[in-house]
Amino acid sequence: MARLILLNKPHGVLSQFTDEGSGHPTLADYVNVPGVYPAGRLDRDSEGLLILTDDGKLQARIADPKFKKPKTYLAQVEGVPDDAALAALAKGVTLKDGPTQPARVRRIEPPDLWPRVPPVRYRKSVPDSWIELTITEGRNRQVRRMTAYVGHPTLRLVRWRIGDWTLDGIAPGLWRDA
CATH class of the missing domain: 3.30.70.580 (Pseudouridine synthase I, catalytic domain, N-terminal subdomain)
Incomplete structure (x- = not known):
């Protein structure tokens, strides 16, 4: 076993x-x-x-990636993604290594997570928010590159789910x- x-x-x-x-x-x-x-x-x-x-x-x-096992991430991003940014992520964006597959994405309330060590850098002048993003690929730093592409760099990234786990x-x- x-x-x-x-x-x-x-x-x-x-x-x-x-x-x-x-x-x-x-x-x-x-x-x-x-x-x-x-x-x-x-x-x-x-x-x-x-x-x-x-x-x-x-x-x-x-x-x-050929088995398309969904991976769900909770991402704290810089700024507050508008509907257009979320739609772009959902449709798929074109990164330097080619287009991404469509993703499931939504804005979420800040999740009840453990404190990160070291803490995420706090900036009074720049708000942040959280999204939940599910992808079926797994390219190098893919979620970070996708959120940066739509103008919302990732500050903290937590993979919460892989398939049913x-x-x-x-x-x-x-x-x-x-």
Whole structure:
């Protein structure tokens, strides 16, 4: 039976088990389970759900965009996206590496999340807001690039859901078996 671990990856942690001299914390600092590997990645500046498994085929089904596994992110963005910005994200935007697939997107109230360490830089003169964005791809820094494209750079990014798996009840740095 395949092992499936749901980890709430903290901000600043690399999505790999070795740091290759970078000095950044890695998955090895949080998960002491031999033989599991991440199914996909989250960049160092992002936090949230990372799935680890010892099953290579399952790992591919979760991570490979051809399987179109939906991934839902909660993004704190600079400014307040208007309907046109949300419509552009929903339709798909053209980034340097090509057009994105359509996304599901909506404005949301600030979610009840743990404090980020370090905190997001606060600017009195620039408001921020939250959106929920669901994509089926997973390009490098895709959500950040999409929100920047529509004029609302991402300040904080939390992956909340992959398919039917969620972060619900998992504190930062902790994990549970799925």
